Amino acid sequence: MSDPALNEMIWQIVASIPPGKVATYGQVAALAGCPNHARYVGSTLKKLPKDTTLPWHRVVNAKGESSFPKDSDGYKRQLARLNDEGVSFRNGKLSLSQYGWV
């Protein structure tokens, strides 16, 4: 589809995530209007520019952990960011029940 509207929608949703909270790809996709587009969100975020202001670090998978290898720079940056926002990681994972975006 490559719907730019959907793309902007995703950005809006991700940008709407309050600090100290995290949302899952499925959550963002569902809020975007496509509960099955979880994969699309990840793929889209991955293609985002490096100078993007989008807080993609607040988006995690359904397991409550980062979806990309910790060897990646983004992974460390995400953990650092979330940790700075008050999110406590547990063995590389976090409590969606506690930090999950409502």
Next chain:
DNA sequence: TGTATGACCCCAA
């Protein structure tokens, strides 16, 4: 046009 891949999600054993 078709195949392969991916920062995913859900369910069952």
Next chain:
DNA sequence: GTTGGGGCCATAC
């Protein structure tokens, strides 16, 4: 808690 399989959509070659 871990592992395996199936399904979803979009992108890249």
